[in-house]
Amino acid sequence: MSKGIIDYEADRYCPAYKKAISADLCYDSLMCLNGSFKISSTPELSEIEDIEAARKRCAECPYSDLE
Numbered sequence: 001m002s003k004g005i006i007d008y009e010a011d012r013y014c015p016a017y018k019k020a021i022s023a024d025l026c027y028d029s030l031m032c033l034n035g036s037f038k039i040s041s042t043p044e045l046s047e048i049e050d051i052e053a054a055r056k057r058c059a060e061c062p063y064s065d066l067e
């Protein structure tokens with residue numbers, strides 16, 4: 001479970017979607033927003049109007065730091 005300040009398994013507020021999302025959707029979305037997967041592989045991303053702004057918010061989001 002949670003080892004640090006961030007609980008990586010819990011739902012979290014996502015600054016890209018601007019709503020709470022599950023850890024699974026975060027991971028899929030993150031991999032698309034960071035260029036690892038195609039944006040089209042996560043259908044929920046079609047809800048986001050400005051993908052470039054979402055990419056920036058995702059890169060700055062603490063949950064995007066998987067190291």
Ligand code: SF4
Pocket residue numbers: 012013014015016017025026027029030033057058059061062063064065
């Ligand atoms: S890492 Fe990206 S997809 Fe996950 S919560 Fe943060 S902004 Fe949203």
